[in-house]
Amino acid sequence: MRTSAVGLLSLLCLAGPLAAQEGKSSGGPLSAIDWLSESVATPVAAGTSAPAPVIDEPPVTKAGGALPATVTTSALDGPSPDGVGLIAPKVSGLPHDLWGVGLTHEIAERLVSHPDDDLPALRQLFLTLLLAEVAAPVDADGKGELLQVRIDKLLALGALEQAAALIQAAGTPSPELFRRAFDVALLTGAEDRACQFMAEEPHLAPTLPARIFCLARSGDWDTAALTIRTSKALNQITADQEALLSRFLDPDLYEGDPVPKAPDPVTPLDWMMYAAIGEPLPTEGLPIAFSYAELGPRAGWKAQVEAAERLTRAGTIPPNVILGLYTERDPAASGGVWDRVAAFQAFEAAISSGDAARVAATLPEAWAKMQEAELEVPFATLFGKPLQEMALTGEAGDIALRVGLLSPYAETVARKRKPATAEEAFLLALAAGDPSLVLPPDSLGRAIAAAFREPTPSTEAKALLDGNRKGEAIIVAIDNIGRGVQGDLRGVTEGLSLLRLVGLESVARRTALELMILERRG
Template identity: 40%
Template sequence: MNWTRTKFAALVLVLATEPLSAQAAQSGAGEPLSAIDWLSDSVSFPPAVKVVPPIAPPASPVPTVTVSTLGAPVADDAGLFPAEDIGLSETLWGLSSASDLARALLAVPEITTPTLRAYFASLIQADFNPPVDAAVDNSLFLARLDTLLALAKLDEAEALIEAAGPPEPQRFRRSFDIALLKGTEAGACQIISTNQDISPTFPTRIFCLARNGEWDVAALTLGTAEALGILSNTEDQLLLHFLDPDLFEGEKLLPRPASISPLLFRLYEAIGERPQTDALPMAFGVADLSETVGWRIRLRAAERLTAAGALSAEGLLGVMSDRRPSASGGIWSRVAAIQAVRAALVDGNAAEISRTLPPAWDAAVSVGYHAALAPWIAAHIQTVTLQRRAHHTAFEIALFSNNIDMARQYAGSSADDQTLLAILTNSPFEIRNAAPLAIAVRRSLSGLAPSESYRMLVRENRRGEALLKAIAVLAEGMDADPNAIADALSLLMSFDLDILARRISAELLLEDSQI
């Protein structure tokens, strides 16, 4: 390509694209704060409307009036399954505003307790009646999407976006990034070319033009963007390399930004500088599941995503069974251990299962994906007579798969095993020591009423805020105040979420042997 000629032509093109450039210069205006800071700046938003305050205040307060188009679609009408599937009423949001619920949702820290993490993700996807002001405020819906993206649940976020209706700029911004991470950007680029309501920024327009094979138009558009001075140095350099890699071969790239978007990730990948995803947000690991990357990279991504609850056991096992490990130590030893127990489970050989199960479970626990494997393993060993060494492993597997009958079958006589079994089966139990968390669990499960702060939210018909507040406390795990944990568990019990409260209690106690 002749970049001098292209830039000259771009100066002519500026006049023809002035509305587009003005809109691009305002990119991001009107977009609310996100739960994540790595979204691609892919869609231009109209400028925010400035409201001129009155010269003098009214003599008496005027009630706030919200106006919306009759019959207009409400994003928060979208859900992937009924609320009753997770033990809640569709009226959970009650009289809470969308912004209050969004703030409570985004205040939940990273969750490591598997049962709580899975329930939290389900809560975001469930179908509830929209908040009272959802017709004029979509902040809760965007917070739901951003939380799913942070949890690397891209398929679920994509399904929620589709359920919300036709493409709309704020939702499309997220679906475009999902497509980039999943490698399905061709469809997203097609939406850009056919939907006038979606106005892409220059980097996105250039990327999609090239992706659609319109390289000359992409080059001309890049020249326009350079003439307008609206690209960052990193964007400019990456797009130049992307459109004509031979011209810039060997040229040293600028230092990579501390935070990159999915679009920048794909541009780096296209020019042969693919970033490692270990240090990037969890969602980027989905891009490493592609068969175009090396097996070790796929394995590490699969382990990381499974540990976070974003990939199923079947997905992990599918990657792990791709071939035999050619080395030992670290990830290769874990793969070998999982492959060995899988072969034993398929054969149904009790002696081999007893031999391979403990090391495989220990390997899974060491990197955090044991909870995902537990139901799959439990389904294979319920009719197997295990040797004594594997009994405690089978008991832990039963706990994480919520298989009460199996837990009774393999529970040992130790106080620890009997206490955990009693918690799950709603039986009386004694506390071996005075560990604060164990005392807190017993108080909450014995029917202790939640504190006044929770009861006030419930009285005000803000049950959803109360539940999100409790989840935020429990998400802190062992770092939380035991009294706060007891209070949060009591709130779950008062919502008739007894099984959930007991499973979370058992996992918290098992995590640090606080029994």
């Protein structure tokens, strides 16, 4: 059985993990990403001042939106950057005083160390924590330390557009935030806008590789070439940098020569230049954020599909993206991703036809392929409702029930469906909100039912909740459930209990249904 749950989100920590520092007194940043491009020469530490955020600005919805077209300013006595968010409390379901009396460094450590393999519902909850508009921690001093940690974690989860929008909401970026915005722009196809913004903001002091790249992008090849020669003569760039930059400026001149070895780690700027010289680096072994670079037309269809699968599995892009790519054209071959494409296309055509017999014939194979790729919840989001409108029986009927229970329409499904087995009875009771009235089918079901019968959070989570540190308690609850997925069923009870005690009832139900239906047990 599979031991990881999804990645809303895959991106990054295999090649570029976030690392918490030992203590705030060290003076270093609370988080760090080793694959960020050195786009500015003297990036400030996370602890230095940043402009106050502009909170009345609408969030961006397009990639690259972290780079404002015009510079915005705000009053010096404005709210703390650490309180900036994209989701209001009435939408997120989280209180405005989410962090309570929690301290910045302790909150940051929990965010940074949180693993990236949550169940889909928990991944969405964690993303909401990162994006929520809440009060800054009590010790926030306007430096935006927690804001940067949140942005870095979003990058680590592959949520590039969300990170871009959060940077935009914070107002004019500091050099540290611009470094992140620059790389987001590179990976989402907005590099020209990033270069323009850098040119208009002299205080950002672009590094030589970034300056040369932007000069070339603007068509100023002569100045770019001169900058390379001068920088090499003054030992301001390494021999490897000089080789790659020179080849980037004139690939034809180096035709037949060995391609410069890729650096470790690869930065988005490196990746862009290798792609430009016709030697694109595969993104599969890179942090998940790089998958964004292959979503656009500059990548082949297979690469686009595989990148979209990684990001959809991570929950950071909407399911409609993979729907569009899966159905874009006929599969070019068989095996692997092509078999998933073929099965998906056959089912999508069947569901569009409204022919129940065709749906019954194609659903089992499509569902098996979605299970193989751990894309069951996105599939359910796309097709949960139309499947409930068809009279399906047998294997297709059983699958349709589970798809419906994983969809946003689970409660409606529970009201309309009559159980055929004890397991179905438990699942339907769970979707309706009271599984404690039905006999659980197994040990996992008993652990879930206990949380609904008599919520009992872990000692750590309860202490945090009682100490007015609700946000940290929620993170602990998510971690407890993750421990339960690996076999410690007490963690399931404790984690679901805490979610229910803090009012996240719908999240607790969706998580419990995913625990029961998805193959995510250790």
